[in-house]
Structures are given as C-alpha cells and as structure tokens.
Amino acid sequence: xxxxxxxxxxxxxxxxxxxxxxxxxxxxxxxxxxxxxxxxxxxxxxxxxxxxxxxxxxxxxxxxxxxxxxxxxxxxxxxxxxxxxxxxxxxxxxxxxxxxxxxxxxxxxxxxxxxxxxxxxxxxxxxxxxxxxxxxxxxxxxxxxxxxxxxxxxx
Numbered sequence: 001x002x003x004x005x006x007x008x009x010x011x012x013x014x015x016x017x018x019x020x021x022x023x024x025x026x027x028x029x030x031x032x033x034x035x036x037x038x039x040x041x042x043x044x045x046x047x048x049x050x051x052x053x054x055x056x057x058x059x060x061x062x063x064x065x066x067x068x069x070x071x072x073x074x075x076x077x078x079x080x081x082x083x084x085x086x087x088x089x090x091x092x093x094x095x096x097x098x099x100x101x102x103x104x105x106x107x108x109x110x111x112x113x114x115x116x117x118x119x120x121x122x123x124x125x126x127x128x129x130x131x132x133x134x135x136x137x138x139x140x141x142x143x144x145x146x147x148x149x150x151x152x153x154x155x
Contacts (some may be wrong), residue, residue, distance in 0.1 A: 030115060030127030033108040037133040040100045044137065047090035048149045051076060057152075066148035068155035094153060098141055105134035 026032075052058065055075040057065050064070075077083040108130035115124030140146045 028111075028114075029123045030108070030111045030125065030130060033104050033111055034126040034130035034133070036100065037104045037108065037130040037137070040097055040104060041133055041137045043089070043093040044097060044140070044146075047086070047093050048153055052149055052152070062144065062148045066151045068152065070152070072153060072155055090153060094150060098138070101134050101137040101141070105131055105138070108134060 051072065052065075054077075055070070057070055057075075060070065072078055077086050108127045111127035112124055112131060115121070115127060141150075
C-alpha cells in the first residue's frame with residue numbers, strides 16, 4: 001500500500017507490523033518477569049518491613065514481635081487512621097505474594113531457557129536477575145525474620 005499524496009511512494013504497511021513486533025519482542029524478553037519480581041519484593045518491603053523499622057520494633061527481640069506483644073493496629077501507619085487501604089494492600093501482598101513469587105520464578109526460568117536456546121543475552125540476563133529476586137523473596141518469606149513479620153502483621 002502506498003500513499004497517493006507523497007511525491008515518492010512510501011510503503012506504510014510495514015509500520016504497524018514493526019511496532020507490533022517490537023512490543024512482542026519486549027513481552028517475550030526477560031524484562032516482564034523482572035518487573036513482576038521487583039514489584040513483589042517491593043510490596044513486601046513496603047507493607048511489612050517498613051512498618052517494622054518505622055515503629056522501632058527492631059529494638060525488641062524477634063520472638064516478642066512475632067508473639068504479638070506489639071499490636072500493629074496500635075502502631076504506625078494504622079493508628080493514625082485512614083490507612084485502611086495500606087492494610088488492605090498489605091493483606092493482598094500477604095495472600096498473593098508467595099504465589100506471585102513462585103509464578104515469577106517459573107516464568108523467569110522459562111525466559112532464561114528460551115534466551116539461552118536463542119543465544120539472546122538481552123532475554124537471558126534480566127530473566128536470570130528475575131529468578132534471583134524471586135528466589136530471594138521466597139527465601140525471605142521462609143526465613144525466621146520473614147515468618148516473624150508475617151505473624152506480627154496478622155496479629
């Protein structure tokens with residue numbers, strides 16, 4: 001297809017295909033699993049770790065925090081009121097985070113394998129980092145610190 005108003009005929013039928021191919025190449029690369037893994041880890045940092053340190057709970061023994069001596073609803077940000085959305089987002093993170101981290105790990109492994117098979121470092125490197133972040137998130141969840149923060153959060 002050419003444009004009739006142009007002095008020289010320009011083939012414009014390639015432009016949408018190139019734009020679509022570029023989007024498809026990005027989506028099939030290693031960046032989407034990396035973004036999801038970072039969002040998952042960041043949600044845990046924002047909704048569980050940050051309130052722990054802001055309320056200076058790190059000065060108490062971890063067992064005391066895990067047993068619920070310091071009620072989260074009496075501390076920041078919940079005691080200030082109007083933080084119901086923060087609590088809801090923390091609960092969603094608590095419920096969906098492990099499944100999301102595990103799914104991201106599987107997605108990153110698939111992308112890494114595809115990148116190695118294709119010899120494409122741009123697909124392999126971000127997927128390897130995503131796998132490392134997902135493994136780190138899962139490791140943190142099952143660490144004593146992560147389990148204590150989750151039991152404190154559920155109090």
